[in-house]
């Protein structure tokens with residue numbers, strides 16, 4: 001077990017054993033809509049393909065408030081991402097040990113997570129990428145406020161990136177230091193985002 005971040009509010013660490021998946025599944029089912037939540041079977045497949053890709057966020061009194069899973073996969077800015085293909089349909093089977101980057105398949109924070117939990121998870125993800133000598137951490141951000149916006153996807157992403165518009169997910173990735181890359185069509189089936197996403201990335205050495 002490796003501890004990546006530890007402060008008065010939060011600890012971000014790897015898992016101690018496969019049994020801890022239960023804690024992540026409980027959180028997953030509290031936060032994600034049923035049709036988007038990762039299944040129990042996929043949690044175990046993820047563990048078997050790349051258990052080091054899991055991060056768990058716990059409070060000092062032991063409450064699980066956040067989780068992350070990522071794999072190694074090749075990336076360059078603007079490559080585009082298809083969540084299903086790149087994640088091996090959510091199983092992590094696409095994990096490629098020698099790839100240049102670390103792809104974030106999923107991040108989740110509970111509504112009562114201490115302030116700074118998401119930022120600490122991103123920081124720990126970067127440390128994990130660095131530990132394995134990867135160039136980028138990257139993923140796709142959902143754009144779950146887009147269904148309420150009247151204009152084009154390009155204008156929406158520009159507006160959120162410049163801080164004029166708020167998106168419940170992309171705004172937070174950017175606040176945590178991730179940079180926006182290319183717009184992704186058909187990121188995954190996600191009605192709120194109208195299936196769009198946007199690449200988010202960070203150099204591990206930054």
Ligand SMILES: CC(C)(COP(=O)(O)OP(=O)(O)OC[C@H]1O[C@@H](n2cnc3c(N)ncnc32)[C@H](O)[C@@H]1OP(=O)(O)O)[C@@H](O)C(=O)NCCC(=O)NCCS
Pocket residue numbers: 031032106107108109110113115116117118119140141142166168169171172173175176
């Ligand atoms: C997306 C998700 C992980 C964000 O977690 P969260 O706990 O709501 O995030 P936070 O409130 O800590 O916000 C993260 C950062 O954004 C900032 N932020 C929040 N609202 C903001 C706003 N209106 N304007 C600017 N910055 C804002 C926060 O201040 C924080 O930065 P800080 O640590 O420097 O203070 C969480 O909502 C979640 O699990 N959602 C469901 C699953 C999901 O959609 N995952 C993402 C898939 S791409």
